[in-house]
Amino acid sequence: MNVPQAILLDIEGTTSSIAFVAEVLFPYARTHLRDFVAAHPDAVAPILAEVPGDDPLATLLQWIDEDRKATPLKTLQGMIWAQGYADGTLKGHVYPDTPEALRRWRGAGIPVHLYSSGSIAAQKLLFRNSEAGDLTPLLSGYFDTTSGPKREVESYATIAATLGLPPAVMLFVSDIRAETDAARTSGMDALLIARDGGGDVSSLAEVLP
Template sequence: MPHAILTDIEGTTSSIAFVTETLFPYARERLPAFVAAHPDETAPILADVAAAEPGDPVATLTRWIDEDRKATPLKTLQGMIWEDGYREGAFTGHIYADAVAALRRWHAAGIALYVFSSGSVAAQKLLFGHSDAGDLTPLFSGYFDTTTGPKREAVSYTAIAKAIGLDPADILFLSDTPQEIAAARAADMQTLLIDRDGGTGDITTFGDIAA
């Protein structure tokens, strides 16, 4: 039995389609107007983008959305825009029913739950806080994003284990991405690859997990 479970979001707890067909287009459409309406809040983000790629930072950010770039400035700005959408009721965060049931069961059993996603911590809290199943944030003990490190590098998982205060071997990581699973395994975490299409993963749903 793991002492803690660390989960990815996109393709793991939540539908990839929700992210690509709802969240990304919502942010893309509203990005220029949001930046114009919030100059003080977005100025540091735009400066980081311009430092990474010279040119119009808004155009760069729009292209990064189209490329699904895992860049911290983009993820931070997307989270700020999505906050408006969640609070206005434009959408709710999609969470698979099997994931909701398992997360509640694990929490009740005393297993600490954490999230590691390329989306910002703020965006993660919004998704779980405004989910189809209601506010799920009380189930979680902490959140990690790309400010901790890249999801495909073992050092990130070592850092997470240190922050949690557990030996990596006592943590189970769940993801739909083989490269992330490999990185977590290299850091000595327990891992399960989920493939909701029933392919070559270790599990198809959270209901397949004995913990």
């Protein structure tokens, strides 16, 4: 593999535990959703306007249970999580090899960007308030569902165009094969990470060591 001019990383299962999102972040948002909406009516009104149905709160709670990749939900979740990070209730989980890899790539002059179904605001919160400290100085950019779904080829082409790079000089790492397949079809190099084995790599320590 040639040394890429930019690295694009998935978050859940790649840099951070899926369990942290599923067992900590999602339940926190579900528990605090109604109270947060009631306490911030002006801030959440434009978000609720994008949610279909007569009872947008019920729809949002259903979307949380379904792990729906809906932009209004992801935006609102990020706002709720910000409150939890601010008061110290939440700390972002990252695998031990994540900060090591970010520092290694930064030292090699390779910019690293994140691409997650979670909102850009939520991504920044996790990495700013991680268990390993503030990792945001090691990151160059963030992408979410506003660039397109992660299993669609066009999303990766959009990200490459936004960065002003041809896809062929970028590397994407994810734990979801459908995502790495889409990235490869766009022209990017891609690696499937499986921390229990069975992927191209089992940790970020194996990516451009």
